[in-house]
Amino acid sequence: MSIDGQLPPKARLLRAAAELLANSGGSAVSTRQITQQAGVTAPTLYHHFGDKEGLFDAVVAAGFDEYVAGERDFAPSGQPLEDIRRMWDNHVEFGLKQPELYLVMFGNIRPESRPAIVADAEALMEEMFNKAAVSGQLNVPPKEAARSILAANVGVTLMLIAEKVPERNLELSAMTRDAMIFAVSTEQARDNGSDDSGKSSVVVAAIALNAALQASHSDQLSSSELKLFLEWLHRISTSSTS
Amino acid sequence: MSIDGQLPPKARLLRAAAELLANSGGSAVSTRQITQQAGVTAPTLYHHFGDKEGLFDAVVAAGFDEYVAGERDFAPSGQPLEDIRRMWDNHVEFGLKQPELYLVMFGNIRPESRPAIVADAEALMEEMFNKAAVSGQLNVPPKEAARSILAANVGVTLMLIAEKVPERNLELSAMTRDAMIFAVSTEQARDNGSDDSGKSSVVVAAIALNAALQASHSDQLSSSELKLFLEWLHRISTSSTS
């Protein structure tokens, strides 16, 4: 199962490490696995990459190029905030598509040691926020906005990765994304008081009622009634959120 | 350097693990270190805790108690959203005070394996959001709000931990916190005379929901369902919930 062919050992090591990482399923990947799959022996790895972390950094660098490509490849829409929204989604998508690589990049956290890649990602996002700031759409400095959004973006992505696939709910991402972007922006489209105010008041009321019922051990309703009742409330409160 | 004294080996192991973890400075802690410092041998560890992760889980459980104590120990201000704000700050403070322990609790992420502790923390926060929902201060379901806020809270805390101490800027936390809380809240609750919040809100919410349902041609429910539903709402809203 080794990677034969004409590639030089260094490239074979990179490729083997990336493949094993992608298929590891969360368990650790050993240097012996990597060198065996690459068809080389241990000293070759350490000659080219110094140590295991060096190899992983190199893999991450390649992964980051892919990440950056995803972050840049859409045409600027002229609306920086819309671009940032897409940046967020690209970030989450990248994390869910390659969770192991993402975890090496963003999940390998140790106190007071900030991976260079985080700074790079932050710079990428700050660059985008600068455009928003130029057009007066920001109410906080771009740097702060980028740091804040990236932190939330990483937090959401990590939480989604930790969840089992069938339970992953991208609403979490969309909601957090919009909340954060709105918070740093100057747009005031919050309360239009227009048509959907009726709808949203249903939602608010249903949510409040639902919570109140769960809080008080309501003996107004039998348990089976209550169950159905709550199910309806849930249907209402989740169906009409737009 | 071993922990002598009268404590049973199990407690000594827990204590040694917690101490070593707190002083590890980010590097890994081995079972040999732990057993040596505890003054026992390896099989004792595995007899009591199964494996290394079991021991760490036990340490985390103790750490979580401390975390929960921090999250609960302030008196409810009567303003749930204000309490949530303090919850957020407690979370960050806990993470910065004991980064290694925090990383074991919230930073040990693997795909599709969600640590039980995350679910616990989420439940704790959801509980608080339920109170906010009761007083009609939420515009999203409490569960979604809790997940979203917790994700952002963890993301911010991890990012702060990764930064070198002198560069840590708590503005990042405050800003993200307020952004998230604002986003899930119904900002209208500001000028409420807070009198009619609480238990009677069941009635208020039920009435509001009732009116809203009748106003909109709700096609979420069938007509017979709606009839029964409204009957229940009537029962609830005309009786006093304890």
Next chain:
DNA sequence: GCAGTTCATATAGCGTTGCTATAGGTGCTA
């Protein structure tokens, strides 16, 4: 008081990990 049982700890060692001291091969320039 004594055998039987269970719990708790120790001795010794297995297999794997990341990594390296040393040496040998390969291809280039002179």
Next chain:
DNA sequence: TAGCACCTATAGCAACGCTATATGAACTGC
């Protein structure tokens, strides 16, 4: 051909998580 970098392999070290096995201690039933 000689010399010199560069690259790779053999073999093995120390540390890791973990365990098969055995021994001691404490309690139970008769």
